[in-house]
Amino acid sequence: MNYFSSDFKLGILGGGQLGKMLLTDTRKFDIQTYVLDPSDEAPCKIGSNKFFQGDLMDFDTVYNFGKQVDVLTFEIEHVNVAALEKLETEGIKVYPSPKTLNLIQNKGTQKDFYAKNNIPTADYKRFESLNDLKLAVENEVVTMPFVWKSTEGGYDGNGVKVIRTAESFNGLPEVQCIAETMVPFKNELAVIVTRNPSGEIKTYPVVEMEFHPEANQVEYVICPARIDDAVADKARAIALQVSEHFNHVGLLAVEMFQTEDDEILVNEVAPRPHNSGHYSIEASYTSQFEQHLRAILDLPLGNTDSKAAGIMVNLVGAEGYSGNVVYQNIEKILGLNGVTPHIYGKKQTRPFRKMGHVTIVNEDIAEARRIAEEVKNTIKVISI
């Protein structure tokens, strides 16, 4: 198949920041793209060859969009899977496959999959409703504290809550859920695995999420993770195992816990470019976005090694500001060594809205970490 400057069309479901960063590479390779997104202000309106506004959960919208392209991928999991399945039976290549997506979209199914395939993960129980879970707690089948997770629709910490007392149930939705054992862990790690239809498979180095010491919020994604080589090797091996069992095509971001005993437990996966891989744009020989493209087009995969240490800081809207965004002090951080801001192109900021990220690249990881902190303390996403 001839992808480059040809009539070939890649469809992308979702036109947000992940799609926007993917378009950097479709433009680089001059691969035609069609993008579907519900918002008329989606970042992918610019940079795609053709933009369609429409509902990603609507069968007909997704189906009719998909019929126009040769290969279909997505940058968000909340899409109409039935439409993808029908497209697949009609010969459209859909990567990752609806089968992978079905396994992943429901956290209960995802956990069952790990259990069935002997992939280490925290113990859990599934419940059809919040009420069933409450009964299980009353009957001491589940013991507090534990982690409640809704099985569907969770995103960026939504749909996850630590339950310490009966009061913690207040405000939780009456939905299917799991109760997961709380595991004391030292580190949250992630490994991105990439696989093409021919079966070539590669892992990126292990990254580490560094949390704010008080607020329970990821502050830095650090590559490589500052962990023992043996632990890193184990994490990459487990990520590879997950990938092989899923038999996925494209990227698979595998989020993991490193326990106090240096065990690795798989937390969850995302079958697409991932926040934990943004550092790769500047730090890796092949960015995760180019790699995703190579994978879904069955091209050879690129080198996943790093050229230098990379640290990512998310840019989220500051509390107390809503309206037209201003990136206060962005010119100051541009004056720091090896700093690249990525601005997603959302005109309106809101508290905690993901507005962009900043990558810090340096030969010396400690120096990168120092600059990352300076970036974090300098730039502020406010409104005018």
Next chain:
Amino acid sequence: MNYFSSDFKLGILGGGQLGKMLLTDTRKFDIQTYVLDPSDEAPCKIGSNKFFQGDLMDFDTVYNFGKQVDVLTFEIEHVNVAALEKLETEGIKVYPSPKTLNLIQNKGTQKDFYAKNNIPTADYKRFESLNDLKLAVENEVVTMPFVWKSTEGGYDGNGVKVIRTAESFNGLPEVQCIAETMVPFKNELAVIVTRNPSGEIKTYPVVEMEFHPEANQVEYVICPARIDDAVADKARAIALQVSEHFNHVGLLAVEMFQTEDDEILVNEVAPRPHNSGHYSIEASYTSQFEQHLRAILDLPLGNTDSKAAGIMVNLVGAEGYSGNVVYQNIEKILGLNGVTPHIYGKKQTRPFRKMGHVTIVNEDIAEARRIAEEVKNTIKVISI
């Protein structure tokens, strides 16, 4: 000034591959762009916020386009300078300035400028016409062999010819020209200098153009140049001197000869992103395109060091092929370590048309050079 996700507008004259690569960075920073290009199929039609089709040499077209933007830059020198001058007097920021452009657009003026400012360059004489030059040869004021250059409109080797005998004059146009002494040189080098309106100035490492041993054609641009440190330091110092005399804003690519005696002679300059800097997208901490943007917006300049050795191979249309382009064996070169193709997005190939380039990045420059040769021998730009 607030550039990011704001109403600020950057105008770009020219919508070819240099503009396209610049748009990667305007998108990364979410800076609004308006692009003017004569072709309805210009690569910048996609990725710019607004695209205008029009003649870059037409006063009114350039003037009316420029009135709509806050800062105006260009990716090609052949633009209507009078319109730029008028825009500048009316408060539009034009970078590089029409003054710089005026100095550079005419090779005679450019050479006079070097002579006046004691910048080392090959000896030359200016002539108002080919006829005047022929008379000078007859009268032995100019001795063959020498290099004939038309003072205006030359591009990629057009407008340059070595004159060895009277027959060499055949076919040359009756235009203003210079006759330049032939200097035996070991290497063609280039240094990109970048400067912002506040006067911050930085040079990139010296790159080396490696020529095909028989055909007189650049095959590889290699960073860093494989030359002595002392020569490299001298080249960077001279490039800095050129930049300071021009007082330019943005990028200035300074092409130079390293003579047999290790003298550095300035050949010519280009006030814009340059083919000799394409390696920087993958190899440098800051790509030349991001750097150009930082410079013209008076933002702090980024680190010009390299993360790894970088080699660039141009992708030009193969002889004997015209029509819809196919990049034969591109999937094979994608399987080589650290290889990134850039496809400019021209649907039609023609012999020697610049269709793209390939960057090879590696920690080890000798290994990069080996892979670059494999790339060169593998990929072929043909038509179907």
